[in-house]
Amino acid sequence: xxxxxxxxxxxxxxxxxxxxxxxxxxxxxxxxxxxxxxxxxxxxxxxxxxxxxxxxxxxxxxxxxxxxxxxxxxxxxxxxxxxxxxxxxxxxxxxxxxxxxxxxxxxxxxxxxxxxxxxxxxxxxxxxxxxxxxxxxxxxxxxxxxxxxxxxxxxxxxxxxxxxxxxxxxxxxxxxxxxxxxxxxxxxxxxxxxxxxxxxxxxxxxxxxxxxxxxxxxxxxxxxxxxxxxxxxxxxxxxxxxxxxxxxxxxxxxxxxxxxxxxxxxxxxxxxxxxxxxxxxxxxxxxxxxxxxxxxxx
Amino acid sequence: xxxxxxxxxxxxxxxxxxxxxxxxxxxxxxxxxxxxxxxxxxxxxxxxxxxxxxxxxxxxxxxxxxxxxxxxxxxxxxxxxxxxxxxxxxxxxxxxxxxxxxxxxxxxxxxxxxxxxxxxxxxxxxxxxxxxxxxxxxxxxxxxxxxxxxxxxxxxxxxxxxxxxxxxxxxxxxxxxxxxxxxxxxxxxxxx
Numbered sequence: 001x002x003x004x005x006x007x008x009x010x011x012x013x014x015x016x017x018x019x020x021x022x023x024x025x026x027x028x029x030x031x032x033x034x035x036x037x038x039x040x041x042x043x044x045x046x047x048x049x050x051x052x053x054x055x056x057x058x059x060x061x062x063x064x065x066x067x068x069x070x071x072x073x074x075x076x077x078x079x080x081x082x083x084x085x086x087x088x089x090x091x092x093x094x095x096x097x098x099x100x101x102x103x104x105x106x107x108x109x110x111x112x113x114x115x116x117x118x119x120x121x122x123x124x125x126x127x128x129x130x131x132x133x134x135x136x137x138x139x140x141x142x143x144x145x146x147x148x149x150x151x152x153x154x155x156x157x158x159x160x161x162x163x164x165x166x167x168x169x170x171x172x173x174x175x176x177x178x179x180x181x182x183x184x185x186x187x188x189x190x191x192x193x194x195x196x197x198x199x200x201x202x203x204x205x206x207x208x209x210x211x212x213x214x215x216x217x218x219x220x221x222x223x224x225x226x227x228x229x230x231x232x233x234x235x236x237x238x239x240x241x242x243x244x245x246x247x248x249x250x251x252x253x254x255x256x257x258x259x260x261x262x263x264x265x266x267x268x269x270x271x272x273x274x275x276x277x278x279x280x281x282x283x284x285x286x287x288x289x290x291x292x293x294x295x296x297x298x
Numbered sequence: 299x300x301x302x303x304x305x306x307x308x309x310x311x312x313x314x315x316x317x318x319x320x321x322x323x324x325x326x327x328x329x330x331x332x333x334x335x336x337x338x339x340x341x342x343x344x345x346x347x348x349x350x351x352x353x354x355x356x357x358x359x360x361x362x363x364x365x366x367x368x369x370x371x372x373x374x375x376x377x378x379x380x381x382x383x384x385x386x387x388x389x390x391x392x393x394x395x396x397x398x399x400x401x402x403x404x405x406x407x408x409x410x411x412x413x414x415x416x417x418x419x420x421x422x423x424x425x426x427x428x429x430x431x432x433x434x435x436x437x438x439x440x441x442x443x444x445x446x447x448x449x450x451x452x453x454x455x456x457x458x459x460x461x462x463x464x465x466x467x468x469x470x471x472x473x474x475x476x477x478x479x480x481x482x483x484x485x486x487x488x489x490x
Contacts, residue, residue, distance in 0.1 A: 007418045016311075016435050016474050017413055020350045020380070023309040039394075042359065044309065044352040079392060079407060080352055081436065103413035103436070126414045260308060260359055 009126030011148075017104065017128050018149035018212040021045060021081075021235055025225070025256050026214070028052050028239040031070070032077035038242070041252035045081040045103070047237065048074040053110050053157030054240035054279065057291065063111045065093040071100050083130070088297040089115020098127040104149070107131050107142075109296035110156045110239075119297060122146030132216065134167045134294055136174030137193030140203070143211055144196045150209055152233070153294040154217015157240050159281035161224045163294060164217045165231065171213065172232045178204035208232075217294070220245070220278045222258030222271050229262035246276030300328025301490050303377075304343045306369075307333035308359040310351020310381060311473060318473040319347065322481035337368040344490045345375045345464075348382030350435065350471055353407060356381055357395045370398045375464030375488045377481070383467040384438050401462040402444025409439040409455050409469075421470070423459055424450045426479055432458070432470035439469050464488055 007013075024044025029035040035046045050066040051059060065086055075082045081103035086093035093114075094105050107120050109132050122129040123146030132153035133139035139150045152171065154164030174193070178186065181204065190200040202210050215228035216237035225236045238255055245251040254271040261267035284292075301323055305315045316331050323329040334340060346369075348356075360366050378386040378401075387397045387405040395407070410416065413436055420429035432451075439456030443449060450466075451459035458469035459480075464487055472480040 005420045008414065008416070010418055012433055012475060013416045013418060013435060016433055016471060017416065019311040019314060019474070020352070020435060022311060022313070022351070023307075024352065024355055039354060042355045044355050075412075079394075080354060081413065098414060101412040101414070128413065256355070256358075257362065260363075 014128035014148035015211055017081075018130070021149075021214075022212055023259065024235045025259050026083065026235070026237045027242055027252060028237070029074060029243070032073050034243060034248075035074045035077045035082075037249055038252060039078045039080050041249065042256035043080060043252070044235070045083055046074065046078060047083045047085065047106065047239075048102070049085065052240040052243060053293075054159070054244055055157075056110060057157045065090070065096065065111070068096060068100055071097070071102065075101055085111055086120070087111040088113040089118050089120060091120045094120050094125065094127075094129075098125060102127065105129050107147075109153060109293045113296045119145050130214070132294070132297070133171065135170040135193070136203070137195045138298060139171055139209060139213070140193070140195035140199045143199055143209070147211065149212045149214065151214040151216040151237055154215070154219070155284050155287075156217045156293050157282075158218050158284055158287075159220040159241060159244070159279040160284055161218045161220070161227065163284055164215050164219060164228060167217075167294075168215055168228060168231045168233060171209070175203050175208060179207070219255075220281065221275070222254045222268055225255045226258045226262040226268050229259055235259065240279055244279035246278075251275055251278075299490060300326055300330065301344050301485060301488065302329070302342060303331045303345045303347065304334035304339055305331065305347045305349060306356075306382075307335050308351075308363065309355050310349040311471070312349050314473045315347045315349045315379075318478060318481055322478045322485060336363065337365050340368050340372060343374050344488055345377060345484070346372055347473075348376060348378040348385055349473070350380035350382065353381040353384040354392070354394045356385060360385075361396065366396065366398075370400070372400070375466075375484065376400050377484050378465070378467040379471050379473060380435065380437055380469060383440075383469055386465065386467050387440070388444070401460060401465050401467055402447050403440040403457070403460060403467075404442040405438050406441050406456070407438050408436050410434060410437055412436075419453070421451050421453070421458070423480070424448075425483055430472070430479065431475055431477060433474050434458075434470045437469040461487070
């Protein structure tokens with residue numbers, strides 16, 4: 001081994017970390033006990049939070065990065081990766097999360113944005129980032145800034161999958177539409193969706209995003225999770241859906257199995273039995289404009 | 299003659315393993331590389347790749363899907379990376395992972411620390427002329443190897459590449475990065 005050739009935080013390491021999460025469920029947790037329950041249930045990672053999105057909605061006010069002490073408590077409780085959320089554009093919150101030893105930073109619209117013009121320059125960090133997106137242009141702008149993973153934004157804290165579906169269809173459809181385009185048309189499309197031409201061409205060649213793409217924002221049941229997988233997600237984030245359900249432990253296990261067997265309706269039917277009340281959802285059409293999270297960052 | 303390779307497809311970087319083996323077998327007509335999600339898919343395989351991912355999650359799904367016995371008794375060669383290396387071992391430092399006992403070695407999970415400690419190194423591997431660009435991602439190491447387990451590469455933290463009979467295990471990810479020399483070494487060792 002040549003020590004002078006030791007390298008950290010390369011694109012391959014950051015995107016590779018995201019690849020290891022594929023086919024998995026990442027669960028929002030607010031304390032060590034919930035983190036252990038998630039790990040036991042088969043989560044591939046946990047998202048360490050002060051409050052789940054449904055409670056962030058209810059609390060109102062400015063939502064910020066969680067208390068570092070809480071994050072450390074969760075890091076110490078589990079062996080699976082721990083992720084943390086920083087506000088959009090708040091690169092110091094991201095620096096703090098990196099210093100705490102968080103395995104991935106979510107630059108998240110669920111928190112109140114700190115910068116309405118710029119996202120964090122993610123390429124400069126050793127820790128990998130995941131970012132939300134509603135369509136192909138937004139996803140590729142985030143990749144261009146250095147995101148190693150994308151997740152559809154959906155509408156967090158609603159327990160309503162409709163926006164997650166809309167965003168996954170927009171991204172997958174946006175990529176399918178590139179197929180058959182010649183190079184001039186690809187350049188034109190890149191301009192139209194405000195994305196880098198290089199990345200648009202890469203998507204056209206790969207037939208998918210160049211990074212892992214999870215689904216998030218409104219997944220509340222095993223069926224919701226399997227729906228997102230069948231629509232093309234590489235895995236799912238479940239936020240309020242687990243710890244706002246009647247039986248978090250059984251719901252967590254059921255969602256892990258539904259993702260594993262996303263194309264086997266018999267298994268999904270079996271694990272969906274007797275889960276009790278799912279989280280009470282919100283009709284996204286009844287949200288006031290300032291309550292909509294997905295329009296934060298573009 | 300073609301080679302039949304399955305990739306355990308419960309969780310992790312399955313697609314990357316499939317792509318790497320397909321490329322490594324491009325010059326072997328009649329070869330087949332396919333994901334394996336059920337015990338029935340293990341029949342007739344010459345080799346099985348156990349991918350990187352979360353070893354606790356994969357171990358749980360192996361149990362849930364009734365695949366523990368079929369995997370532990372798999373008759374072909376196993377190509378295991380990262381979480382796969384943890385599963386292929388016969389001893390691990392974490393009771394939540396039920397190892398498949400395919401390779402005599404003791405493995406420690408997450409031997410490098412957090413994700414920011416994940417690294418790329420140019421590694422000397424026994425049997426390769428030039429160093430291999432090895433990507434370690436929250437990687438394990440073997441802290442001790444049993445009789446019959448050949449050490450192919452080692453770093454200060456521990457053993458990171460081994461061979462035992464027709465099995466090979468790596469703490470890093472030969473399926474990422476496009477260098478297929480270790481895949482070819484494994485395929486030659488199968489004797490198919």
